[in-house]
Amino acid sequence: MGKGEVANRIRRLRFDHGEMTQQDLAIKVGCTRQTIIALEQSKYVPSVTLAFQIAKAFGVTVEDVFQYEEK
Amino acid sequence: MTPQQKRAWYGLAIGIIWTLAMVALFVIKGATALDEDTGMRFTAYAMFAAGVLAYVAMLYVTGWRMRREGVIMDERDRLILRKVPVYQMGAVLVTLAAWSIILTEVYHEEGQVPVVFPTLMFFSAIIVNIVFASAGTLIAYWSDEQHGQG
Numbered sequence: 721m722g723k724g725e726v727a728n729r730i731r732r733l734r735f736d737h738g739e740m741t742q743q744d745l746a747i748k749v750g751c752t753r754q755t756i757i758a759l760e761q762s763k764y765v766p767s768v769t770l771a772f773q774i775a776k777a778f779g780v781t782v783e784d785v786f787q788y789e790e791k
Numbered sequence: 792m793t794p795q796q797k798r799a800w801y802g803l804a805i806g807i808i809w810t811l812a813m814v815a816l817f818v819i820k821g822a823t824a825l826d827e828d829t830g831m832r833f834t835a836y837a838m839f840a841a842g843v844l845a846y847v848a849m850l851y852v853t854g855w856r857m858r859r860e861g862v863i864m865d866e867r868d869r870l871i872l873r874k875v876p877v878y879q880m881g882a883v884l885v886t887l888a889a890w891s892i893i894l895t896e897v898y899h900e901e902g903q904v905p906v907v908f909p910t911l912m913f914f915s916a917i918i919v920n921i922v923f924a925s926a927g928t929l930i931a932y933w934s935d936e937q938h939g940q941g
Contacts, residue, residue: 754867
């Protein structure tokens with residue numbers, strides 16, 4: 721299996737949820753704003769726990785937020 | 792900037808001021824004065840202890856203030872901070888290697904080193920360890936921001 725990348729739609733989902741700020745999302749899921757920034761820039765892949773917490777914050781499934789893309 | 796980066800900048804500032812103050816004391820009085828002058832010896836011990844206390848106080852105060860503002864450390868911070876001991880240990884080992892090589896070369900003929908140097912080696916190892924706890928944190932965050940974690 722080739723090297724893959726985990727993409728996400730966090731930025732899109734934030735705007736779809738009343739332009740939720742990065743800080744608001746960070747507080748909801750219990751992380752720092754800088755981690756949300758790193759996630760949106762695809763510089764950080766979250767743990768399974770954080771991925772579920774983010775999906776729950778938006779009321780969607782993990783697959784709706786994170787996608788595995790094979791390179 | 793994450794709360795841990797802010798804390799590292801404060802720690803680095805304390806470490807640099809502390810280092811400069813200790814170096815200034817030994818430059819002005821001379822390293823051997825630690826042996827001969829009791830007042831100088833207690834001043835050096837007091838400055839060393841003051842630096843450690845200032846650093847620990849900074850950790851408590853910033854931790855207390857940041858906790859009131861929200862999350863101060865999350866899973867990403869923990870992953871990044873796992874690299875810091877590598878920088879700390881590397882810096883301390885380089886410091887001790889430098890002391891060993893320099894003292895061996897300078898005092899080789901005499902076959903012994905003045906009794907002041909073990910104290911100076913101890914001071915420098917602790918100072919470098921604390922300074923690189925902060926500098927290592929900043930380097931680790933910088934590295935993460937440049938390369939990410941995949």
